[in-house]
Amino acid sequence: MTCINCPMGCQLDVEKLADGTLKVTGNACLRGETYAKQEVTAPVRMVTGLVRVKGTKRPLCVKTKVAIPKGKIPDVLAALAATEVEAPVALGDTVIADACGTGIPVVATAPFAK
Numbered sequence: 001m002t003c004i005n006c007p008m009g010c011q012l013d014v015e016k017l018a019d020g021t022l023k024v025t026g027n028a029c030l031r032g033e034t035y036a037k038q039e040v041t042a043p044v045r046m047v048t049g050l051v052r053v054k055g056t057k058r059p060l061c062v063k064t065k066v067a068i069p070k071g072k073i074p075d076v077l078a079a080l081a082a083t084e085v086e087a088p089v090a091l092g093d094t095v096i097a098d099a100c101g102t103g104i105p106v107v108a109t110a111p112f113a114k
């Protein structure tokens with residue numbers, strides 16, 4: 001796999017050893033090893049998107065506060081599509097308190113004035 005943590009884009013290989021541990025090669029730093037192990041065991045992604053704002057055609061930019069399980073992405077995108085907020089919104093305001101049972105909030109990435 002390609003490490004997506006920085007522009008170097010190291011090509012990572014993950015091997016499962018006889019004792020069940022994972023061996024990562026091709027990484028130039030520890031972040032790559034951590035990423036590769038996470039990716040083969042429990043992949044996560046940040047989700048960014050837009051939600052409607054009442055009374056305007058301009059959308060609000062949002063993101064999950066931290067990365068969520070990759071399998072939850074379609075559900076979270078559907079939740080964003082069904083969400084409408086009221087302005088004003090401040091940077092970092094919570095838009096969805098718990099993104100589809102992940103326990104992770106979705107927050108505004110920019111302020112939105114009335």
Ligand code: SF4
Binds near residue numbers: 003027028
């Ligand atoms: S392993 Fe380290 S240096 Fe290589 S792409 Fe990932 S973060 Fe960048």
